[in-house]
Amino acid sequence: MWAFVFKRTLIALSVALTISVLCFSLLQLSGDLALSIGGPEATAEQVEQIRVDYGLDRPVIQQFTTWLWGAVQLDFGRSYYYQSEVMDLVVERLPVTMTLGILALAIALGVSIPLGVVAALKRGSWIDRMAMAIAVTGQAMPNFWFGLTLIIVFAVKLQWFPAAGSDSWQGFVLPAVALGYYATPAMMRLTRSGMLEVLEADYIRTARAKGLRTGTVIFKHALRNAVIPVVALAAVELGFMLGGSVVIETVFSLRGLGQLAWNAISRNDYPVVQAIVLIIALFYIVLTLLADILNAALDPRLRAR
């Protein structure tokens, strides 16, 4: 098991390095940075001055190593727009995005796994059809629209939750529901199909032949095997929620990473964009690593690889 963890961690580190290269090159490819920082009004001398000030006159490889060395120490330089350290901006927004993402994942898992299990056990029943209806609606409905609907119903009409802001925990409920619902259908379908497949397996018949109680058969023997693919999917979904919650953060005016990224992109604030892209990529890598380890813990056959 430890050999497996070590191997996976090495792979994850090399992926992270590759991504940092890509991340850096993307910005290099997006045109002359000095020109876009200076703006259309800047004279040739001013542009040249900017080039020197921002270190853009140095060889690319040197710029990269300087940036990477900084990034390793969590120093992404200063924002062009806010005139403050990029890391301070990120650290300020990260808790909001993390809270939102984890809450959304918890909601998605809490709904999709029980519903998927029941739908599989009561295949063809009204509850199965209802679960399918939820899945289809969730996949078809744009999540900004769902978010706005939640605001109208629960914030404006019923006034149970605030419509915007991240000052109290109540502010996170509606955005987390909106974001979590988006991830629910895929996970529910995967749980349902996994359960249907596993319940047909020979070892389930063996478990029943041992006289085990229905609960033991379903939860110990069936679900454990059925959720293995769901774990991998959940990791990807959480990565998506952390990086892709731009829309939801905008709808609910949450000051999270997504909002920061959106602002940075529209203002050509390259150090911020670079930092966020790298951080989100690292999230994905860490989550994938965790999912791999969790999967290996669930399925001993994976450990040998």
Place this chain on the structure above:
Amino acid sequence: MSNLSTAEHSAATSSPLLTVKQLRVDLPVAKGTLHAVRGIDFHVERGEMLCLVGESGCGKSMTSLALMGLLPRKAQVNADCLNFDGVDLLTVPERERSNLRGARMAMIFQEPMTALNPAYTLGNQLSEALRRHQRVSRQAAHDRALYLLKRVGISAAEERMRQYPHQLSGGLRQRVMIAMALMCEPDLIIADEPTTALDVTIQAQILHLLRDLQQEFGTAIIFITHDLGVVARIADRVAVMYAGEVIETASAQALFKAPSHPYTQGLLRCIPTPGKTLPGSRLQAIPGVVPSLVGKIEGCAFCNRCDQADERCRTTPPLQAVAGEHFSRCHFAHQLASPAPLNDQEVTS
């Protein structure tokens, strides 16, 4: 008068462990109803090895699943009598039935590669069988599992307890399945083709092991197989099934000496015998195919494949006694039972 009372007496003290009368299993299918088991009778005495023989689809697996109560929910089970040591399996509530499963009747399946849960250690899966039925400590269950793993011939048992199914070969997994079936010392083990998926050499070892364990623990075994060679090695009694019916039942000795149903005779002719089957000669296959079990079968189910069938075979033959405990479901059972040369290819020199 005295005869009758002794008969009654012996029936009371040594009633069979399992009595099956007119067991029927029906499965709804797209085209109607599949009568997988069409009214079979047999019984199992305590500590005996009964072989259920027949080709694929003759209903032998359905019979075993019906006995265990593991049929799919849509399957319909009917019987005049389905009695396991005084318990009426037809009317017993599912709760009590699950108390029997694994504790007093256990099952070994055909496919050892998939019969164990890949996510749990062998020790875990063995122990839970005991801990479900008896209030024993984790340690006691562990010890029992360890003892049985050693008993079924698994070396380095302590280490195996911590291993997962994918780390074992098919033969070893089947040994684990056997150990699992023995965890609660059941009165009856149903072994559904336990050696079919294994190499021939491993097959022989497993057969040996089952036979030994049966004698050691006094467990009755219903051994389901399509292989008459296996039957000859282990059976006390045999019930031959065809198209969802028992067509012949007898002690193993009697069956091999005087098979009294054309189907049984046909099966025996399919087996090559050293010294009897001439090199280069063809083994005699039974012509034709098994009738469809969807809908009703008129007359003898075997008559369209039987070279001896005539007008009488349009009516359903009863299961009639040939001699003592030897029964055959054939109108010609008595003629067939009289010793006639079984194998036409016998070497005369």
